[in-house]
Amino acid sequence: MPYVSNEEVKAAVEDRAGSQPAQGRIAKIFDSDLFHSFLRSKVTVAAAIGTAVLFLLSFLAPWVAPHNPFDLATISILDARVPPVWMEYSDPRFFLGTDDQGRDLLSAIFYGMRISLIVGFCSVIAAAVLGISLGLVAGYMGGRVDAVIMRIADVQLTFPAILIALLIDGIAAGIFGGIDREIFAFYILIVSLALSFWVQYARTVRGSTMVEKNKEYVQAARVIGIPSIIIMARHILPNVMGPVMVIATINLALAIVTEATLSFLGVGMPPTQPSLGTLIAIGNDFLYSGEWWIAIFPGLALALLVLNVNLLGDWLRDALNPKLR
Amino acid sequence: MIGFATRRLIQAMIVMLVVALLAFTMFRFVGDPINQMVGIETSIEEREALRERLGLNDPIPVQFLRFVTKAAQFDFGTSYQFRVPVSELFAKRIPATLELSFTSALFALVVGIPMGIYAGLNRESAISKMFLSVSLIGISLPTFFIGILLIFLFSVTLQWLPSFGRGETVQIGSWWTTGFLTISGLKALILPSITLGLYQMTLIMRLIRAEMLEVIRTDYIKFARARGLPDRLVHFKHALKNTLVPVITITGLQLGAIIAFATITETVFNWPGMGLMFLQAVQNVDIPIMSAYLLLTAFLFVAINFIVDILYFFIDPRLRVGRP
Numbered sequence: 116m117p118y119v120s121n122e123e124v125k126a127a128v129e130d131r132a133g134s135q136p137a138q139g140r141i142a143k144i145f146d147s148d149l150f151h152s153f154l155r156s157k158v159t160v161a162a163a164i165g166t167a168v169l170f171l172l173s174f175l176a177p178w179v180a181p182h183n184p185f186d187l188a189t190i191s192i193l194d195a196r197v198p199p200v201w202m203e204y205s206d207p208r209f210f211l212g213t214d215d216q217g218r219d220l221l222s223a224i225f226y227g228m229r230i231s232l233i234v235g236f237c238s239v240i241a242a243a244v245l246g247i248s249l250g251l252v253a254g255y256m257g258g259r260v261d262a263v264i265m266r267i268a269d270v271q272l273t274f275p276a277i278l279i280a281l282l283i284d285g286i287a288a289g290i291f292g293g294i295d296r297e298i299f300a301f302y303i304l305i306v307s308l309a310l311s312f313w314v315q316y317a318r319t320v321r322g323s324t325m326v327e328k329n330k331e332y333v334q335a336a337r338v339i340g341i342p343s344i345i346i347m348a349r350h351i352l353p354n355v356m357g358p359v360m361v362i363a364t365i366n367l368a369l370a371i372v373t374e375a376t377l378s379f380l381g382v383g384m385p386p387t388q389p390s391l392g393t394l395i396a397i398g399n400d401f402l403y404s405g406e407w408w409i410a411i412f413p414g415l416a417l418a419l420l421v422l423n424v425n426l427l428g429d430w431l432r433d434a435l436n437p438k439l440r
Numbered sequence: 441m442i443g444f445a446t447r448r449l450i451q452a453m454i455v456m457l458v459v460a461l462l463a464f465t466m467f468r469f470v471g472d473p474i475n476q477m478v479g480i481e482t483s484i485e486e487r488e489a490l491r492e493r494l495g496l497n498d499p500i501p502v503q504f505l506r507f508v509t510k511a512a513q514f515d516f517g518t519s520y521q522f523r524v525p526v527s528e529l530f531a532k533r534i535p536a537t538l539e540l541s542f543t544s545a546l547f548a549l550v551v552g553i554p555m556g557i558y559a560g561l562n563r564e565s566a567i568s569k570m571f572l573s574v575s576l577i578g579i580s581l582p583t584f585f586i587g588i589l590l591i592f593l594f595s596v597t598l599q600w601l602p603s604f605g606r607g608e609t610v611q612i613g614s615w616w617t618t619g620f621l622t623i624s625g626l627k628a629l630i631l632p633s634i635t636l637g638l639y640q641m642t643l644i645m646r647l648i649r650a651e652m653l654e655v656i657r658t659d660y661i662k663f664a665r666a667r668g669l670p671d672r673l674v675h676f677k678h679a680l681k682n683t684l685v686p687v688i689t690i691t692g693l694q695l696g697a698i699i700a701f702a703t704i705t706e707t708v709f710n711w712p713g714m715g716l717m718f719l720q721a722v723q724n725v726d727i728p729i730m731s732a733y734l735l736l737t738a739f740l741f742v743a744i745n746f747i748v749d750i751l752y753f754f755i756d757p758r759l760r761v762g763r764p
Binding site for chain 2: 266267269270273274275277278281282284285286288289290368372375376379380381382395399402403405407410411414417418421422425426
């Protein structure tokens, strides 16, 4: 993060004030500081394009994937473990080869990335909703409520998220004991990820809420008798959302990695609905017999996805850093 | 100092109590312990007798108190799966995990600190830029995938290093087994410790680099240069010393993360440690092992945090004056 002196910031502000007002909403976006800082960094532009391509490929998987890896009618066990096209004994139908059940690996990666992204987004949203609500309540109410919520957050912060997610997964498996785990895998995964990542949102929102609640607009709202819950949701919430968006972007990459790790460890998505982590777990069994592509390609896809999202998140954090504004 | 330490100690004990409550809740209310212990053919009367004998009908606070007293004496009950006391299982597994964690932390420090110093002092050089790009990739690769890549490269393709287990171990004392003393044990340590320590290494490198860049700009460094002190002295005696405060905190806190992430590394490399056992317990819903692992790691984390806080107090003189 480059160091920006106060003078530079002032100059930038004056410069901006002096420039021609842009027309329309879209033009405004293209003329914003954020957009200019975006164009300045070539790495960020590349990361944005990379992220967009990966998102498109995964969400349009049913249309862009050459095969449907879940259509039992089209897959054949005779096609199992075919190597990628540039190797011997390959099959031109399968660009990156096939896995142990004869599923086209490239298609499986597209579909797997889609599941990884859906789990990632859902858990980030769930964690944000939980964290924001608790943070708002803690910051606005103060006193004992605040103390209890923040102590829980402190205790949880001592543990790495992956451990908490593992524990919650184990407990969930214990509670749902007899019932088929595969049906619930998706929801258990999201709950355990949400419960592992809410703390950061809660702490940030609590901090900004404590600042906001003493401002005049909140006092005015309180004086005219608006109930606390509406003050929190309608008046304070929009003013504390800025940093939350940055945390959410950075946490998306983290959530994807954690989901992949849980799936790899066998407590995440089941092999019937494989995410990238599950695909790597399947491939790991064949690594020693020379069929490396089954594990390595999904892994590279995962790394590529996380790297791109991370780069975007880093840039966003630096660009929106309130200290530099 | 004593006041500071006592306050921290009380905080640590509160955290441990909360964790104990959590572990107890898991132990007592997730699934019925009796169902796990007996077979289908056991009659209801026999079940009730067992329930009474184990004290599961006592008031909950009494049960919690008993749980804490027993846990403090390392009695965590019997594993549902193996029918062996959990503490025995852990005693067998702890050396493997601690040796792995120690080696990875050492690797992270020994490789990360020099890289960070170099990148901080030669900001524009090609090598520092390469360090930074590599570290970004290292952060983006999930731990388990790094392990798979290393196995693929060094075990499957080149066949230099083993991909699973601890190799030959030597018994020291009554229960500690070590892999440090045999060649195969040391060879088996290499890949898992790199996998586990890579993230911490990049973290330490980036931290030292950032701190170095900051410190180099300060007046006392300029002054030391003006006095004509040789670069070596300025860099290592004056600059490096002041970058170490945050490094010690982060390293301490990361020790906890290393122990937690050992779960993943141990699974990838089939390393017979606590983490692998915990993961198998999660898959088989072996609650006694899970709650014991929770308590043990919580204890380790709390102890590490406490020690780091106290260390901080000794290293940074400003803390001694400023704080009440």
